[in-house]
Amino acid sequence: xxxxxxxxxxxxxxxxxxxxxxxxxxxxxxxxxxxxxxxxxxxxxxxxxxxxxxxxxxxxxxxxxxxxxxxxxxxxxxxxxxxxxxxxxxxxxxxxxxxxxxxxxxxxxxxxxxxxxxxxxxxxxxxxxxxxxxxxxxxxxxxxxxxxxxxxxxxxxxxxxxxxxxxxxxxxxxxxxxxxxxxxxxxxxxxxxxxxxxxxxxxxxxxxxxxxxxxxxxxxxxxxxxxxxxxxxxxxxxxxxxxxxxxxxxxxxxxxxxxxxxxxxxxxxxxxxxxxx
Amino acid sequence: xxxxxxxxxxxxxxxxxxxxxxxxxxxxxxxxxxxxxxxxxxxxxxxxxxxxxxxxxxxxxxxxxxxxxxxxxxxxxxxxxxxxxxxxxxxxxxxxxxxxxxxxxxxxxxxxxxxxxxxxxxxxxxxxxxxxxxxxxxxxxxxxxxxxxxxxxxxxxxxxxxxxxxxxxxxxxxxxxxxxxxxxxxxxxxxxxxxxxxxxxxxxxxxxxxxxxxxxxxxxxxxxxxxxxxxxxxxxxxxxxxxxxxxxxxxxxxxxxxxxxxxxxxxxxxxxxxxxxxxxxxxxxxxxxxxxxxxxxxxxxxxxxxxxxxxxxxxxx
Ligand SMILES: Nc1ncnc2c1ncn2[C@@H]1O[C@H](COP(=O)(O)OP(=O)(O)O)[C@@H](O)[C@H]1O
Ligand SMILES: [Mg+2]
Numbered sequence: 262x263x264x265x266x267x268x269x270x271x272x273x274x275x276x277x278x279x280x281x282x283x284x285x286x287x288x289x290x291x292x293x294x295x296x297x298x299x300x301x302x303x304x305x306x307x308x309x310x311x312x313x314x315x316x317x318x319x320x321x322x323x324x325x326x327x328x329x330x331x332x333x334x335x336x337x338x339x340x341x342x343x344x345x346x347x348x349x350x351x352x353x354x355x356x357x358x359x360x361x362x363x364x365x366x367x368x369x370x371x372x373x374x375x376x377x378x379x380x381x382x383x384x385x386x387x388x389x390x391x392x393x394x395x396x397x398x399x400x401x402x403x404x405x406x407x408x409x410x411x412x413x414x415x416x417x418x419x420x421x422x423x424x425x426x427x428x429x430x431x432x433x434x435x436x437x438x439x440x441x442x443x444x445x446x447x448x449x450x451x452x453x454x455x456x457x458x459x460x461x462x463x464x465x466x467x468x469x470x471x472x473x474x475x476x477x478x479x480x481x482x483x484x485x486x487x488x489x490x491x492x493x494x495x496x497x498x499x500x501x502x503x504x505x506x507x508x509x510x511x512x513x514x515x516x517x518x519x520x521x522x523x524x525x526x527x528x529x530x531x532x533x534x535x536x537x538x
Numbered sequence: 539x540x541x542x543x544x545x546x547x548x549x550x551x552x553x554x555x556x557x558x559x560x561x562x563x564x565x566x567x568x569x570x571x572x573x574x575x576x577x578x579x580x581x582x583x584x585x586x587x588x589x590x591x592x593x594x595x596x597x598x599x600x601x602x603x604x605x606x607x608x609x610x611x612x613x614x615x616x617x618x619x620x621x622x623x624x625x626x627x628x629x630x631x632x633x634x635x636x637x638x639x640x641x642x643x644x645x646x647x648x649x650x651x652x653x654x655x656x657x658x659x660x661x662x663x664x665x666x667x668x669x670x671x672x673x674x675x676x677x678x679x680x681x682x683x684x685x686x687x688x689x690x691x692x693x694x695x696x697x698x699x700x701x702x703x704x705x706x707x708x709x710x711x712x713x714x715x716x717x718x719x720x721x722x723x724x725x726x727x728x729x730x731x732x733x734x735x736x737x738x739x740x741x742x743x744x745x746x747x748x749x750x751x752x753x754x755x756x757x758x759x760x761x762x763x764x765x766x767x768x769x770x771x772x773x774x775x776x777x778x779x780x781x782x783x784x785x786x787x788x789x790x791x792x793x794x795x796x797x798x799x800x801x802x803x804x805x806x807x808x809x810x811x812x813x814x815x816x817x818x819x820x821x822x823x824x825x826x827x828x829x830x831x832x833x834x835x836x837x838x839x840x841x842x843x844x845x846x847x848x849x850x851x852x853x854x855x
Binding site for chain 1: 573576577578579580581702704705707708710711712713714715717718719720721722758762765766767768769770771
């Protein structure tokens with residue numbers, strides 16, 4: 262199922278030369294069960310280093326759940342996951358894995374500044390105390406995303422788009438080799454999306470592997486090497502990115518697609534997304 | 539007698555000296571742990587641990603009476619420490635499961651803790667008066683041995699709570715991201731729970747098991763009204779905890795009022811004043827433009843129909 266990447270030679274040496282052959286993500290027959298229901302049902306996914314992969318699918322198709330299981334947020338019921346060559350667990354080089362969740366955690370109401378939130382991105386499985394240059398690195402990460410001035414603002418008071426950029430800065434601050442983003446552009450205006458696409462492009466040029474969940478390919482289109490489409494927790498397309506349909510982004514287009522569908526899911530080519538054969 | 543003489547007398551009383559040292563330590567440590575509890579939405583955890591710790595006190599008392607220990611309650615504090623730690627770990631495990639039945643399990647555990655304590659202390663030959671001193675605090679019973687327990691445990695709580703605050707914050711703020719970073723989320727959660735348990739046992743003699751949670755939570759509630767960061771909230775809450783504990787305790791020197799309740803009422807009064815004054819303080823802050831000039835401002839389109847949301851506002855889960 263592996264589609265060769267059309268991107269420049271992956272990880273060709275700007276930062277890393279170790280383990281050149283290991284895929285950034287290697288998932289075999291992953292099943293995830295949540296609340297007694299099978300959400301992800303037998304997904305195989307191998308993402309070679311340096312690839313930019315878009316994970317697409319209707320709402321409720323299990324994209325977030327798949328990604329969360331790949332990162333160890335929710336347990337994998339069966340199957341195996343390797344990240345950057347190591348089995349999911351303490352041996353993964355967590356300092357090189359960046360994750361941007363769909364939205365900011367609500368928390369219990371204690372204020373936290375952008376500096377504190379981004380600084381928490383410097384901690385990982387192998388580092389429980391922040392480095393000395395915590396402030397400088399958090400500031401630099403926020404400035405990369407054009408929100409350096411928010412350093413001392415409470416994140417609770419920021420707008421959705423600003424919060425999103427703080428979350429992206431938290432993932433970038435540790436200089437990831439694998440970056441996983443869950444709908445990073447939903448609810449963000451188009452100019453910001455384009456600025457964000459430029460950030461991802463420069464990361465890709467530096468050899469970073471990117472797995473991005475998208476609702477609309479939109480401005481990401483030129484970056485995407487490969488698209489995987491999920492439906493009812495299964496991969497129904499793996500290959501070239503689908504062509505964006507003209508009417509796809511319009512208001513009358515119905516995106517909702519209930520997951521708890523009583524009809525057994527077909528695996529035929531009746532995709533809602535216009536997939537090129 | 540001038541107030542100065544009176545103060546000198548207060549400070550020269552060995553009982554008051556011990557009580558003040560305990561109050562400063564407990565007042566500083568309790569809100570540090572409370573900040574993490576509030577962030578984790580576990581503000582009532584200390585209360586639950588307090589209920590369970592009562593059974594520990596009674597079991598310690600029982601063991602003491604069997605062993606014919608010289609003060610009957612020599613093992614009360616160690617008993618409370620063990621019960622509180624076990625209780626906090628169980629609470630954390632139930633929370634981790636996130637089941638609705640967990641709520642009931644916790645309620646049963648809490649009431650069992652109180653009922654078990656009341657029953658066992660009678661079996662051990664104690665009285666309701668003994669029990670009251672644990673439930674509502676009693677500085678008169680702070681012995682030198684108790685003080686050493688308090689000093690040691692408070693030092694431990696402060697060292698771990700402040701020293702590891704970054705990772706404790708990371709896990710408390712966003713557990714999902716912490717897991718996706720390979721952080722030992724379970725170990726960290728258990729650490730917070732254990733810190734809460736130790737805090738309950740050291741605060742027990744000063745404010746009492748039923749009011750312990752207030753000393754952990756109310757200063758945090760005040761601090762988060764004013765502080766802008768997690769670190770400041772914690773520092774401010776800790777400072778407030780010391781102030782209300784010392785002031786509350788000092789008041790009991792001149793007036794025959796129970797120290798625990800006085801401290802908690804003081805803290806709540808500070809919260810009430812803080813909440814009332816906050817709108818006045820926060821009204822004028824010119825550097826805080828709620829609509830700052832942004833480089834990525836949208837180019838305003840001609841018109842957008844009322845029932846036609848922009849394409850980027852697609853429904854999401
Ligand atoms: N913690 C959970 N417990 C039970 N069901 C869940 C949980 N999280 C997600 N689901 C269900 O899993 C399905 C897929 O969700 P999700 O992975 O968020 O989809 P997507 O990201 O593709 O929109 C949905 O039907 C959702 O209700
Ligand atoms: Mg999702």
